[in-house]
Amino acid sequence: MVELNRELDPEAVFCPTREDLHQDHGVVAAEAMRAFKARTILGYEMPWNNISFDANLIVKLDEIDVDRKVAALAEYESQRHRPYITERFIRGLSHSRGVTIGHEYAEAFTLYRGVI
Numbered sequence: 001m002v003e004l005n006r007e008l009d010p011e012a013v014f015c016p017t018r019e020d021l022h023q024d025h026g027v028v029a030a031e032a033m034r035a036f037k038a039r040t041i042l043g044y045e046m047p048w049n050n051i052s053f054d055a056n057l058i059v060k061l062d063e064i065d066v067d068r069k070v071a072a073l074a075e076y077e078s079q080r081h082r083p084y085i086t087e088r089f090i091r092g093l094s095h096s097r098g099v100t101i102g103h104e105y106a107e108a109f110t111l112y113r114g115v116i
Contacts, residue, residue, distance in 0.1 A: 001035030010039055017043035017110050019050055033112065043110035047093065048084050055108035058101050066094050066105050 015032035016025035097106040
């Protein structure tokens with residue numbers, strides 16, 4: 001990841017939350033914090049792996065954004081059989097997050113570091 005940071009010079013990095021119960025995801029989150037510590041770091045929500053989640057950054061989504069997310073996740077072959085990859089779940093979570101901010105759809109993140 002340190003090498004990727006140098007090669008890509010990203011403005012923002014998305015990773016699992018540090019609270020993710022899946023041990024591989026927790027390691028990825030910890031390493032992302034270390035490797036990208038001078039970048040904006042956002043932890044994404046995976047409700048099936050999070051007992052708690054600090055949704056302190058909400059991004060408004062439009063219908064097209066949710067359509068694209070559904071299509072992208074449908075390509076994730078090894079997870080297709082999981083109930084959280086269904087269009088119903090993805091749209092429901094996006095709608096639920098949107099309701100909290102008075103918008104049709106939204107995505108929630110934990111903002112670990114914001115660099116502007």
